[in-house]
Amino acid sequence: MFKAYVRTLILMASALSPVAAFAAEPQFIAGPTWQLAAPGAQSAGEAASEKRPVTARFEGGRVSGFSGCNRFMGSYTLDRDSVLIGPLAGTMMACPDPEMAIEKAFLGALTGTLRYAISGDQLALTPVSGAALVFQAEPAPTLLGVNWNVTGFNNGRQAVVSPLLGTTLSMTFDQGQVYGSSGCNTYRAAYTSEGNRLAIGSVASTRKACSAEGVMQQEREFLAALESVKLWAISGGLLDIHRADGERVLNAIKAVR
Numbered sequence: 001m002f003k004a005y006v007r008t009l010i011l012m013a014s015a016l017s018p019v020a021a022f023a024a025e026p027q028f029i030a031g032p033t034w035q036l037a038a039p040g041a042q043s044a045g046e047a048a049s050e051k052r053p054v055t056a057r058f059e060g061g062r063v064s065g066f067s068g069c070n071r072f073m074g075s076y077t078l079d080r081d082s083v084l085i086g087p088l089a090g091t092m093m094a095c096p097d098p099e100m101a102i103e104k105a106f107l108g109a110l111t112g113t114l115r116y117a118i119s120g121d122q123l124a125l126t127p128v129s130g131a132a133l134v135f136q137a138e139p140a141p142t143l144l145g146v147n148w149n150v151t152g153f154n155n156g157r158q159a160v161v162s163p164l165l166g167t168t169l170s171m172t173f174d175q176g177q178v179y180g181s182s183g184c185n186t187y188r189a190a191y192t193s194e195g196n197r198l199a200i201g202s203v204a205s206t207r208k209a210c211s212a213e214g215v216m217q218q219e220r221e222f223l224a225a226l227e228s229v230k231l232w233a234i235s236g237g238l239l240d241i242h243r244a245d246g247e248r249v250l251n252a253i254k255a256v257r
Contacts, residue, residue: 033055
């Protein structure tokens with residue numbers, strides 16, 4: 001499956017509608033977060049990584065996104081219906097071969113001068129020679145109705161750490177209440193949100209004791225972090241929550257059902 005995806009990513013034109021179907025008049029490429037549409041997928045973002053879609057965002061001369069394993073960033077300039085993407089830099093995390101192969105193919109295609117065309121909520125980027133990359137605009141971000149699994153949280157010592165192996169930290173926002181698992185117990189708290197602002201009240205939790213090393217300390221640190229949140233944002237399926245001073249509180253991804 002993954003090998004087939006990489007092949008079709010490189011030879012996209014044979015699997016997707018031709019770019020001629022897109023609007024000929026240039027439109028705004030900046031603003032949305034664009035999710036790569038996988039060939040044969042039912043929806044955009046249903047790509048190589050089931051955890052997070054491959055994305056690109058253009059804004060203020062900077063392009064950034066998630067390439068399958070790492071985050072990338074670089075510069076771009078516009079010239080009528082073309083975009084020139086400069087050298088890209090990124091994080092250096094290693095992932096299993098399928099994700100790394102997809103990342104290599106994607107970043108290889110997203111370079112140099114590409115013609116862009118937009119039709120509705122779809123974006124096509126086509127190199128001088130080669131097949132098009134087709135993206136779909138990411139839906140407006142929302143906290144509601146999503147089950148989030150925490151991938152990193154602030155331990156109160158100015159460090160964002162991953163959950164202990166064998167534990168799950170989760171969050172679901174629903175009708176003024178946030179609830180989930182804190183690694184050992186379940187918790188619940190009231191919250192308010194306006195725009196990108198978020199406030200979580202005092203947290204109540206069950207009182208089970210877990211004997212595994214570090215689990216109860218992790219729970220205390222995670223619940224304390226929740227009560228410090230002030231700002232939230234979602235990009236490329238990643239929930240990013242910060243304190244008022246900009247320090248990160250936690251990151252989370254949508255739970256895979």
